[in-house]
Amino acid sequence: MPAGTLYRGREGMWSWVAHRVTGVTVFFFLFVHVLDTALVRVSPEAYDDTIAVYKTPIVAVMEYGLVAAVLFHALNGLRVIAVDFWARGARYQRQMLWTVVGLWALTMAGAAYPVLGHAFRELFGS
């Protein structure tokens, strides 16, 4: 490790980095999402045409990435709260991170078909 750095590596630092990256990702999507929803005040056609973009296979993959970012940020956020408020939180932060990663992998596996299924059917036939 280079001298004079605050970055300590390992699970603690990388979960913190991932929390920032996923947070910024979700926040930027939120701007776009409020704008696309605002089209319901323009006309049903304008809204439906724009939502059609969300149903294309390439955007379905991006939606799966969005779900990945939201789920990690949510689960790791609960871990951060546990570290702050639970007396033994700091001691078990590493075990809690691997619990977060495990739950994240499980929920991502469960979300794969519902989020990506329609894109799969469109690309490879019904």
Place this chain on the structure above:
Amino acid sequence: MNKAIETTDPADATYGPDHPAPVIEPPRARTGRSPRTSRTNYELYGWVFMRMSGILLVVLVITHLLIQLVLDGGVSKVSFAFVAGRWASPFWQAWDLIMLWLAMLHGGNGLRTIINDYAERDTTRFWLKMLLYTATVFTVLLGTLVIFTFDPNIS
């Protein structure tokens, strides 16, 4: 002249009243560049808000994702008619309104922290935050207006 003063290797130096050890400034010492002491608990309230809103957002957002992307055909069923059906209920209007406000303020405060961490020049930091606050206020107001003025019979 005392020869020991010219010694550069600390291992050779024997410090004493006539030859004091070099002063190492404490890492958190106040200097001319330090900001003035904060007289408010604003940062504490922000810290608490991130945790309280975070817990609520886990419930609000994950339910939102289940409804929009997983249940009943996933994103394929989303349309103007689907939005009109959900916003016919004050419950889901309130749900979306609370989610909009909490998510924008939670995300806005998160991005404020990141700007403060990485933008080192005072003017860069100031203008990035002005851009952030403008975009955040605009988005919150637009979303609120859309929820309150939604008209299912618009043509």
